[in-house]
Amino acid sequence: MNNFSEKIISWYKQNKRDLPWRNTQDPYLIWLSEIILQQTRVDQGMEYYLKFAGAFPTVKHLAKADNEKVMKMWQGLGYYSRARNLHATSKIVSEKYKGSFPENYQNILGLKGVGEYTAAAIASFAFNKPHAVVDGNVYRLLSRVFGIETPIDSTQGKKEFNTLANELIDKKNPGLHNQSIMEFGSMQCKPASPDCSVCPLNSMCFAYSKKCVSELPVKSKKTKVRNRYFNYIVLRNKSSVALNKRGEKDIWNNLYDFPLIESTKELTEEQFLKSADWRSFMEPLPEYTVRSVSSNYKHTLSHQKIYARFWEIECNRSFEKLLPESAIIIPKQKVQDYAIPRLIDKYLKDRPL
Ligand code: SF4
Incomplete structure (x- = not known):
């Protein structure tokens, strides 16, 4: 075992959090926890x-579950x-692998939703x-300790860090080493202002000795953020409300929200009511009452x-004739039976139907 591995493992034994997925070697439960923690x-x-481990104690239980139920629980x-x-993936493991998770790294990596990190963890x-x-x-930890300035979001960076991490791993205790490095990075070598004075790696840490902790790791690109403006139409009568099932190639695929008019900028109430989109949407229904207009939710x-x-x-x-094919009309009290995005849930909590 190298010095680095020895130090993080010893730190881990004293400082680790007691988390339920750490007390098992069941690949199903480990996989479940890793997908949730992404x-x-x-x-x-x-x-x-x-909740998931309780409702579906084995991969076969999860495979047999109704998809709407899984989405609702999520x-x-x-x-x-x-x-x-x-x-x-639960269906693939249940059928192709007869309920036993594959042990081979490449086979684990071949499972849907499992990237290199999750495959290595399992x-x-x-x-x-x-x-x-x-x-x-x-x-973060490796860039600081070893003074690596290659951007972590570059192909070269990914290769370099991956090679180093695999050189450092304790071959006799890879599971323990991996648990330790993850916990150490998350709890000790925190993104902002880590307490380096108590860190067991400080004597070998490049960033600490050169006083450049806040400058590492280096990222080359900034994530581009796109602004979108949603005008939701909550169509209702005394007993029912319309929900819209979202399609592929956009956010919230297969979840339910309300019929929507998206605009290119934020519109005032007046601008929205004068817009062509709104008028053509409501055209088939000459009589209606605007019951409320919410404030803006970000x-x-x-x-x-x-x-x-x-x-x-x-x-x-x-109001059926107003609706796109993807919409459904349901009794108001049933809304919470459907999988809805957090934004919709928040609105419904503020203003129950
Ligand atoms: S000394 Fe500071 S920067 Fe270096 S590994 Fe420890 S916590 Fe991270």
């Missing part, structure tokens, strides 16, 4: 992990493609195979900022 904080992911976690891949935690995990925490996704306003429209006559 782009999700541990405290938020915990509740979902316990509600609130975001990045819904993870839930779709989770369900698809291979090392469940099967003790020497594949190094490299995620944001590992990039919802941030990784590459998009959504500015949403909700128009609640009370209809005296049938």
Whole structure:
């Protein structure tokens, strides 16, 4: 074992958080936790992990579940493609691999929704195979300790960090090493102002000795964020409301929101009511009442900022003819039975139907 590995493992043994997926070598539960934890904080992911592991104790239970149920249980976690891949992969493991997760790294990597990082985590935690995990925490830690300035979002950077991480891994205890490096990066070598004075790696840390901790790691590109303006039409009568099932090639695929008019900029109420889009949308229904107009909701996704306003429209006559094919009309009290994005959930909590 090298000095680096020895130090992080010893730190890990004293400082690790007690997390339920760390007390198992069951590849199904490890995979489940890793998919949930992609782009999700541990405290938020915990509740979902316990819920899924409780409802579906084995991969076969998950494979047999109804897709709408899986999506509904995922509600609130975001990045819904993870839930779709989770369900698809459970079926593959259940059928092609007869319910046993593949042990081989390449086969694990071949599963839907499993990238190099997740494949290395499963291979090392469940099967003790020497594949190094490299995620944001590992990039940060290695760039600081070894003074690597190659941008972490470049092809060259990915190669360089991956090679180094695999050189450093403790071949006898790859699972423990990987757990340690992830936890160390997340808890000790934090993105902003880590407490270097108590760090067991400070004597060998380049960034600490050169006083450039805040300058590492280096990123070359900034993520481009696109602004979008959603004008939601909440069509309702005394007992029913219209929901829209979202299609592919956009955010929230297969989740339900309301019929929508998207505009290129934020519109005032007056501008919206005068717009051609609104007038042609409502044309088939001459009589209606604008019951309320919400304030603006801002919802941030990784590459998009959504500015949403909700128009609640009370209809005296049938509003079916206004709706696109993807829409459905449901009893108002059933809305929470459908998988809806967090933005819609927030609005409904502020203004129940
Ligand atoms: S000394 Fe500071 S920058 Fe270096 S590894 Fe430790 S916490 Fe990170």
